[in-house]
Amino acid sequence: MKKNLLVIIGCFLSLSLFAQTNDSIMVKKIVDETMTNGTAYNNLRRLCKEVGPRLSGSVKFIQGAMLTKKMMQEMGADTVYLQECMVPHWVRGAKEKGDITLKGGKKYQFKLCALGNSVGTGDKGVSSTVIEVNTLKELQELGTDRIKGKIVFFNFPMNQTYIETFRAYGESGVSRTRGPALAAKYGAVGAIVRSLAINLNDFPHTGTTVYNDSFPKIPAVAISTNDAEYFSKELKKGNVEKVFFWTGSKMLPDTIGYNVIAEVRGSQFPEQIITVGGHLDSWDLAEGANDDGTGVVQGMEVLRTMIALGIKPKRTIRAVAFANEENGGRGAQKYLAEAKAKKEQHFLALESDGGGFTPRGFGLDMTASQREAILKWKPLFLPYGVYDFSKGGGGSDIGPLKEMGTAMVGLSTDSQRYFDIHHAATDVFENVSRRELLLGAANMAALIWLVSEYGL
Amino acid sequence: MKKNLLVIIGCFLSLSLFAQTNDSIMVKKIVDETMTNGTAYNNLRRLCKEVGPRLSGSVKFIQGAMLTKKMMQEMGADTVYLQECMVPHWVRGAKEKGDITLKGGKKYQFKLCALGNSVGTGDKGVSSTVIEVNTLKELQELGTDRIKGKIVFFNFPMNQTYIETFRAYGESGVSRTRGPALAAKYGAVGAIVRSLAINLNDFPHTGTTVYNDSFPKIPAVAISTNDAEYFSKELKKGNVEKVFFWTGSKMLPDTIGYNVIAEVRGSQFPEQIITVGGHLDSWDLAEGANDDGTGVVQGMEVLRTMIALGIKPKRTIRAVAFANEENGGRGAQKYLAEAKAKKEQHFLALESDGGGFTPRGFGLDMTASQREAILKWKPLFLPYGVYDFSKGGGGSDIGPLKEMGTAMVGLSTDSQRYFDIHHAATDVFENVSRRELLLGAANMAALIWLVSEYGL
Numbered sequence: 001m002k003k004n005l006l007v008i009i010g011c012f013l014s015l016s017l018f019a020q021t022n023d024s025i026m027v028k029k030i031v032d033e034t035m036t037n038g039t040a041y042n043n044l045r046r047l048c049k050e051v052g053p054r055l056s057g058s059v060k061f062i063q064g065a066m067l068t069k070k071m072m073q074e075m076g077a078d079t080v081y082l083q084e085c086m087v088p089h090w091v092r093g094a095k096e097k098g099d100i101t102l103k104g105g106k107k108y109q110f111k112l113c114a115l116g117n118s119v120g121t122g123d124k125g126v127s128s129t130v131i132e133v134n135t136l137k138e139l140q141e142l143g144t145d146r147i148k149g150k151i152v153f154f155n156f157p158m159n160q161t162y163i164e165t166f167r168a169y170g171e172s173g174v175s176r177t178r179g180p181a182l183a184a185k186y187g188a189v190g191a192i193v194r195s196l197a198i199n200l201n202d203f204p205h206t207g208t209t210v211y212n213d214s215f216p217k218i219p220a221v222a223i224s225t226n227d228a229e230y231f232s233k234e235l236k237k238g239n240v241e242k243v244f245f246w247t248g249s250k251m252l253p254d255t256i257g258y259n260v261i262a263e264v265r266g267s268q269f270p271e272q273i274i275t276v277g278g279h280l281d282s283w284d285l286a287e288g289a290n291d292d293g294t295g296v297v298q299g300m301e302v303l304r305t306m307i308a309l310g311i312k313p314k315r316t317i318r319a320v321a322f323a324n325e326e327n328g329g330r331g332a333q334k335y336l337a338e339a340k341a342k343k344e345q346h347f348l349a350l351e352s353d354g355g356g357f358t359p360r361g362f363g364l365d366m367t368a369s370q371r372e373a374i375l376k377w378k379p380l381f382l383p384y385g386v387y388d389f390s391k392g393g394g395g396s397d398i399g400p401l402k403e404m405g406t407a408m409v410g411l412s413t414d415s416q417r418y419f420d421i422h423h424a425a426t427d428v429f430e431n432v433s434r435r436e437l438l439l440g441a442a443n444m445a446a447l448i449w450l451v452s453e454y455g456l
Numbered sequence: 457m458k459k460n461l462l463v464i465i466g467c468f469l470s471l472s473l474f475a476q477t478n479d480s481i482m483v484k485k486i487v488d489e490t491m492t493n494g495t496a497y498n499n500l501r502r503l504c505k506e507v508g509p510r511l512s513g514s515v516k517f518i519q520g521a522m523l524t525k526k527m528m529q530e531m532g533a534d535t536v537y538l539q540e541c542m543v544p545h546w547v548r549g550a551k552e553k554g555d556i557t558l559k560g561g562k563k564y565q566f567k568l569c570a571l572g573n574s575v576g577t578g579d580k581g582v583s584s585t586v587i588e589v590n591t592l593k594e595l596q597e598l599g600t601d602r603i604k605g606k607i608v609f610f611n612f613p614m615n616q617t618y619i620e621t622f623r624a625y626g627e628s629g630v631s632r633t634r635g636p637a638l639a640a641k642y643g644a645v646g647a648i649v650r651s652l653a654i655n656l657n658d659f660p661h662t663g664t665t666v667y668n669d670s671f672p673k674i675p676a677v678a679i680s681t682n683d684a685e686y687f688s689k690e691l692k693k694g695n696v697e698k699v700f701f702w703t704g705s706k707m708l709p710d711t712i713g714y715n716v717i718a719e720v721r722g723s724q725f726p727e728q729i730i731t732v733g734g735h736l737d738s739w740d741l742a743e744g745a746n747d748d749g750t751g752v753v754q755g756m757e758v759l760r761t762m763i764a765l766g767i768k769p770k771r772t773i774r775a776v777a778f779a780n781e782e783n784g785g786r787g788a789q790k791y792l793a794e795a796k797a798k799k800e801q802h803f804l805a806l807e808s809d810g811g812g813f814t815p816r817g818f819g820l821d822m823t824a825s826q827r828e829a830i831l832k833w834k835p836l837f838l839p840y841g842v843y844d845f846s847k848g849g850g851g852s853d854i855g856p857l858k859e860m861g862t863a864m865v866g867l868s869t870d871s872q873r874y875f876d877i878h879h880a881a882t883d884v885f886e887n888v889s890r891r892e893l894l895l896g897a898a899n900m901a902a903l904i905w906l907v908s909e910y911g912l
Contacts, residue, residue, distance in 0.1 A: 031617070031619075032617040035616045035617050036616045036617060160491045160492045160891075161487070161488040161491050161492060163487075163491075163839060163840055163841060163895070165891070198891065199890050199891070358814070358870045358872050360841070383619060384619055385619060385816070385870070387843050387844075388843075414814050414841070414870065416814050416889055416891040416892045416895060417889045417891070417892065420889070433872055433873045433876070434655050435616075435621070435654065435655070435872040435873070436870075436872045436873065439619070439872060
């Protein structure tokens with residue numbers, strides 16, 4: 001009896017070893033195909049150079065959607081379609097300008113950019129004395145007495161000691177997202193925010209600010225980290241007389257946007273949908289190469305690789321280029337609404353929105369047993385530089401699907417370079433590495449194939 | 457008795473946990489100090505911009521050595537000194553030129569660079585018909601009959617499916633290191649080598665070629681991967697009449713070079729030396745930022761971080777900027793010779809010569825028990841992105857120390873971008889990420905501290 005049991009256990013172990021070996025062969029095939037023939041890099045070049053910046057509401061966004069649709073069709077997906085949704089239409093207007101008047105009258109001109117969704121200054125601009133704060137608590141303690149009528153300068157440097165730079169972004173990012181609204185509560189007339197760049201450079205980095213409807217909407221801008229350092233130094237020396245800035249940004253009525261979707265239908269469980277991709281929209285200051293053209297072309301690459309290898313996935317795989325992640329999330333909401341209306345089963349969703357940098361792992365937001373299932377595959381990924389399967393992951397675009405019980409996965413990339421270029425004029429195609437981009441796509445394709453083949 | 461044993465085991469576990477916790481606190485201190493106050497990035501800027509290319513034998517190399525010495529002194533090391541050695545003095549000469557004459561007489565000019573240590577063509581250049589080979593075996597099979605009097609075009613594309621790009625470099629690299637000598641054996645009059653770049657670009661990448669004294673030294677050059685693709689295509693179409701190139705490179709008599717050394721003396725075991733660093737010399741086409749300015753400034757950063765934190769290491773730590781890695785290895789040989797002459801005990805050596813890219817691990821070439829000792833520290837490195845402690849590692853500069861029984865360690869970096877810029881005009885400061893560079897140095901400092909504190 002004991003012996004029989006051992007034989008049975010032995011058979012199971014052999015079978016499991018056999019499956020693992022076969023899987024590792026298949027994963028290698030997928031990775032080899034992506035690394036050798038992947039078109040993601042060239043597709044990204046087209047998106048960045050033929051179209052460029054793709055802010056929601058702009059003509060360029062629509063051009064980007066049409067090009068993405070065309071590229072998806074070229075790939076040979078079963079179905080390619082647009083999902084229309086209304087998106088905010090914020091425009092930057094004419095080139096912003098600003099200067100600091102130093103004691104004695106000398107002026108220092110700084111580069112700036114209006115924060116996304118922010119109001120403009122009006123013709124005359126904003127001009128006032130300035131108060132620097134380093135935390136939101138400090139702002140609250142200063143209160144109306146000290147803030148009223150002033151411009152608040154939010155100087156929240158990103159923490160260099162966090163190895164995951166997204167953590168530093170989250171922590172300092174409140175200055176941009178919530179700072180201006182809080183300053184308005186205390187009567188500030190404008191807000192200047194130190195860019196969320198982890199290194200010192202000369203580029204202002206934009207990004208959304210969120211107003212509070214209970215208080216006035218005050219103009220809010222970002223300045224470069226180098227200018228923030230200069231500004232702070234001169235303020236500490238008591239050398240700043242006043243600050244002026246002008247912006248022409250405004251919010252126009254909502255307009256049309258699109259999610260762009262390509263699908264390969266599942267051969268066994270077509271009703272079970274796996275979503276993979278990123279967001280098509282970008283800020284207006286650059287080509288949105290890493291944020292998030294890379295996620296879009298990587299999602300498409302997952303499908304292309306499968307098609308090229310003749311893989312018929314058991315479950316339906318959808319590459320989605322979402323609309324309007326940056327300043328509204330309307331594409332994500334639309335995707336959820338359609339899923340609910342059509343009673344779709346969303347099995348798993350994988351987003352790449354951490355830039356096209358070398359992959360390190362997958363962040364997993366799902367049930368414990370689903371996570372266990374994925375962790376069993378970890379040895380399959382180690383040869384391709386993916387080792388970190390931490391809890392927590394996903395992305396803004398797939399986030400809403402969570403209410404349908406969808407398992408969420410986010411591609412974790414090496415984040416050291418992201419906040420050099422994020423939301424700035426330097427987020428261009430030239431700052432993407434072909435092999436880093438493809439290696440991310442290859443690992444995404446491997447995971448998607450495993451999930452499609454075995455479920456969770 | 458059993459209870460007592462459990463208590464004793466419990467105590468040991470607590471102590472070991474306590475040590476591990478204390479170590480993780482210390483490692484975090486080291487990483488935080490490097491990431492926040494590290495000067496490696498600025499030192500690299502100085503080396504690249506104040507000096508620039510630092511080919512062995514050149515005045516620039518001497519300037520680089522003097523600047524390195526100065527930067528080491530500024531750091532506050534106990535001792536800073538030069539170790540003189542004779543180095544080869546190869547010079548490129550005037551700008552190279554080359555063209556392909558197509559059938560019908562039309563000419564296509566290509567960019568090229570003489571391979572390191574190669575002879576020049578003489579005034580008239582080399583002009584002949586061309587034969588393409590894709591492996592050394594193919595060349596051997598063609599033999600003298602087919603090769604004699606021709607120019608051999610070595611077209612060995614790097615394998616895209618290797619995730620460790622160094623593996624592809626090793627495999628295709630024989631075209632550059634051994635190809636020209638083998639072509640000469642069969643009577644070739646010149647060699648053109650496809651650059652060892654993993655992507656398509658327009659830059660020729662240089663690097664050493666090794667002649668065989670039994671055969672003539674023929675001129676050997678590299679062309680860009682884009683030109684190699686074009687060349688191969690035209691050859692396949694039978695469209696190439698002949699090829700011409702001219703180079704003015706030559707080997708002059710040996711001249712003086714230096715290893716530059718900074719030392720913090722050990723407080724308990726000063727006789728046990730830990731070496732850390734990279735090589736100061738570079739090719740002449742660019743600033744040698746990633747190859748290997750980064751290794752030099754990271755080695756210095758290890759010392760700076762310790763000094764800044766007031767750490768008195770138990771063992772002696774030496775930051776070394778080696779001479780002449782690229783085309784001779786004389787600095788490494790000199791370092792070994794001095795070590796033997798002074799009967800030094802070289803405990804461990806750590807080299808960073810894989811570019812200043814984000815670290816992934818350490819390659820370990822040492823006894824099994826030494827490796828075990830390091831593997832116990834693995835959990836201390838995981839928070840800082842270092843997880844891969846594979847067998848095999850070191851570097852050309854520390855390599856000779858192996859005969860003294862020294863434990864060898866190489867910093868393993870993410871290699872996806874290295875062969876875009878390696879030995880080409882694009883290996884400049886701008887292609888180094890501050891945080892990636894510092895994260896490498898931080899992990900190096902942590903390992904060096906652990907080894908110094910606990911031995912192996």
